[in-house]
Amino acid sequence: MSAATQQAPPLAVSPNAGLIKLAKDIFAGTCGGISVTLVGHPFDTLKVRLQTQPVDKPIYSGVVDCARKTIQWEGVGGLYKGVTSPLMGQMFFRASLFGAFGASKRWLGTNADGTTRPLERIDFYKAGAMTGFVAAFTEGPIDFYKSQLQVQIIRSKQDPTYKPPYTSVLECVRQTIRSSGIRGPFQGLSPTLLRNTPANAVYLGNFEVLKQAVAAQYNCKTTELSAATITACAGLGGITYWLAIFPVDCIKSAMQTDNINPALRKYKDIPTTVRLLWAEGGVRRFFKGFTPCLIRAAPANGVMLLTVDKVTQFLNKE
Template structure:
């Protein structure tokens, strides 16, 4: 018997002693060992083959590992780890080591599988509970200007979300057209379905404003949202309903209360309601209508009503009942104000006092009569377009400042790498370019030429985001149509190109002077400032001077703008849909902006390289190297192949995510802040 054969026989004997009945000797060179997990008594059978040249020159062969509890993927992982251990121990007896390692991995994988099974069981239980549990909600909408179109959209939301709805609204006055007010929407269905309905109500264009322009719902309040099984003492569980139905309009508050009571949404006793109100208001409600020497009676009641409204806003399901109480209080205020106005007018007519006339006009403004509302609405509609323009411009200006300050150093490095010679490069990469600029000119060297883009980007971004806001209204964007944001983005960037192209041209021309000076120490820049670049371009090209490489800029901006805003808006909408309040958080907006910026540059960078080559070409047509877009692309390819179109990609991508994330977050945050 050879030495290897003796060693194999001894090793099999050792396995029999160690594993006893769990070790089965199939032949002189094969053994089958059963490993056990003590936690759940699961077993793993490992079959080993001790080859002819094992253990001196060959590794132990792990033929198979089989279990009854693990998936095929986990079994494959187990077999791979066992074979890796056998290969690592080649040249020595390794059966026990391999079995020990396999047993450890088997127990680890089994533990992970048990944890995953428990998680899946919990998820399934929660999903089952969520499916079985019915919820209800009541949403109050102040008004619908286009009630026909609005109700069609609500029906569509209900069908896609799988919830039932009952719509109540006040009886419209004569001559109101399609406008209705005092709308209550009662919802019934799954919790996720109701959340989806409310989210779409707040984020999509559902109505039109006074000028007929599509707008979102900004005056919707969720009065209650809870499970049907959430029943307090003295209440009756709310019954589920399905389908979409618009109930008959209500004429009075009592009529509304009766209709809500039919849906079992008014199950709080009157005594409980008054007790809660009295507990949260400084003085009893009975004293609200007593005269005061400090305030007019109507103003005092209005102040206390506002205070009560703030309390009610936080009271969940009780809001529907208390809202009816506030409506009655408001009507009482109007009656009091009307009586005071009539009395003061009579007094002023008797005495002819000018000061009294001023007081009368003040009191009349407190009274919410139809004429006053019409005047205020008319004034608001006149200033709406101007205010929207001012808000969009201001938010875009803030975004332009942010993107310039964050991205200009990266942009400087990108232009230096794009415009350097392929045969005699000055910089080996992005880090080398940045370090050399900082070493020679300090950190401010990275901001060389920032004057033009800082001034221009504020104007360009203001124009871009104003155009994007108008384009969204024109297209009628909706989360249900992801391409609608891409269409609006392409339209906005097409308009913005007319302002971006001159800014980019003068910035690139000024930055290019640095690379030319580094490549040729004897080179003397013909420009002392950005103003000299502007003068030179207009001198040689006239009014077309600022639009050098305009075609290349437009070629990049149309598809890139569609991707930029399309990705940003759709990713942000996905985040918003996952949140309970239907709004994306600040961190999610920043992440959405970073993703949009990354796709903007990574997909269309070669076109940007051609654009940069055309923009850094001589402003004098007689001295230019390129005759057009395709000529520039051909010469770039001849000089460096495909790699020539990706010079400066690294600093560009490093710039894209933080700069665009910061800009889009700034615009979104400022817009929400000033709204």
């Protein structure tokens, strides 16, 4: 059995069946999102702080120093700074991510006459790209609020007179809406779209293709793969996600942690941000925070996609 014919996406035989499939995708994705947040958020905090600290007067000398000072200044809870935003937003973000991924695969595997066809390998990458574009509109605001809270400690260490403007995610929401209206939460949306579309094509595409390759090697179904195998495929997919687009993530972090008042922003658009970051350190400036990101990639993404895979299998049991 070839990898291309290993799995055929199911055809929704009725509107209700389609809604049930979407609901299952959303529920499984939400469970996966909660798991990746609990496992990966501390590494994300370190990444964002290393990406956004001043280059001329850095607060942290590296990932270990960042972790040490975070715990020293804020306790273990400092590693989970801003975690409320991704936890609260998981249902919306994962609904868009895995709902779109499932729907994209079903759409790509359905012919014009309503019959189904096996997905080819390229289809998984297409589905991942469509998914990344759609999910950016929910992930962007979540990342924006999270990042705004994560960098307050940097500004307080730079300026002893600085008073953190947000005591919670809800306070950040109120102030950004008051300052910029409905567009406030979408600060940094353009680099989020630029990051998510190719990154999710690589991430989700590689995950599906790796599963199929391993299943073909052992002459079994992908649903019969062990948890360790699925976790490994997901971890490798997560690593390729960040290898593909990390410099764009640095641009996104700079724009999302900028002033919420449009008139006071330093990073007004992608070209301006690229020029200013390049001036700070050339190519290396676009890889700040790369170490904690890679450390996080395999376990966090492995846990997430394993959770999604197993919950989906459980929900689809007859």
